[in-house]
Amino acid sequence: MKLNSIILWLAAMIAAGPQLRAEEMPDRSVHSAWTLEWGAESILDTYLSPLRYHGTTLGLAASWQKNFTSHPDLWVMHNDASVRGANTLNPAHNARMFDLDVRYDWGVSRRFTLPHSIQLFAGASAGLQGGVIYLPRNGNNPASAKAEMRLSLTAGAEWHTRIGRLPLRLTESVRLPSLSAFFSPQYGETYYEIYLGNRNGLAHCGWWGNHFALDNLLAADLGLGRTALRIGYRFDARTSWVNNINTQIFTHALVIGVIPGGIGPKIKRQ
Numbered sequence: 001m002k003l004n005s006i007i008l009w010l011a012a013m014i015a016a017g018p019q020l021r022a023e024e025m026p027d028r029s030v031h032s033a034w035t036l037e038w039g040a041e042s043i044l045d046t047y048l049s050p051l052r053y054h055g056t057t058l059g060l061a062a063s064w065q066k067n068f069t070s071h072p073d074l075w076v077m078h079n080d081a082s083v084r085g086a087n088t089l090n091p092a093h094n095a096r097m098f099d100l101d102v103r104y105d106w107g108v109s110r111r112f113t114l115p116h117s118i119q120l121f122a123g124a125s126a127g128l129q130g131g132v133i134y135l136p137r138n139g140n141n142p143a144s145a146k147a148e149m150r151l152s153l154t155a156g157a158e159w160h161t162r163i164g165r166l167p168l169r170l171t172e173s174v175r176l177p178s179l180s181a182f183f184s185p186q187y188g189e190t191y192y193e194i195y196l197g198n199r200n201g202l203a204h205c206g207w208w209g210n211h212f213a214l215d216n217l218l219a220a221d222l223g224l225g226r227t228a229l230r231i232g233y234r235f236d237a238r239t240s241w242v243n244n245i246n247t248q249i250f251t252h253a254l255v256i257g258v259i260p261g262g263i264g265p266k267i268k269r270q
Helices: 002-015 191-195
Strands: 031-045 052-067 075-089 096-114 118-134 143-163 166-183 203-206 213-223 227-242 245-260
Touching (some): 031 075, 031 096, 213 245
Antiparallel strands (some): 118 143, 143 166, 166 203
């Protein structure tokens, strides 16, 4: 009887032990963001034309983020996907060039929690990217295909604050592709020649010297109860110099979207 009393006492002590508040509990749920992006794009692709085209771009993007089961206060897994299209004109406004870009990245980041509700992130990601640039006025070879596999360095920052009673999260995230394998034909080589079997020199190793890219997103997330509003700005650059083909694609876009479930609790400093 005495042993049973001791066991019951120990169980009660454990149950009544110190409890973490909800905002201090490690958050293992999936946080997603869905955004619409609209802005300006410029395209130079000397495989198709020596002229730079300017126009508008429209895209959809989604991101998913989850803390690891092990050490959820330190490690974060993230997935990012997007599809974007652009309609551009040459300087004389008498020819159009279209751009379609699709990409997906999976990565892991290490979280560093600082005072004053600041968090920093550093990590890496692996991704796939593909698309096509289409110039209808080129009757013989009107398209330039894009395809790459890449490893990227990633970095980010978050700051949690408030506007009155509404929670606000300011975020900055950067992806810097650093090593890749990408496709490019020879200068003047048609895709019909590739189809007939001329496939030498189509795959290339990319690094910052011949295939520089940067994806930067600055955003403000305003908590509105069970959802949050995201407003931001994205700068995206895709450049390459290979086989005497110069490609430069720059995008400046307004980002607006929603975060289902709100911005979530911030991780407390340990």
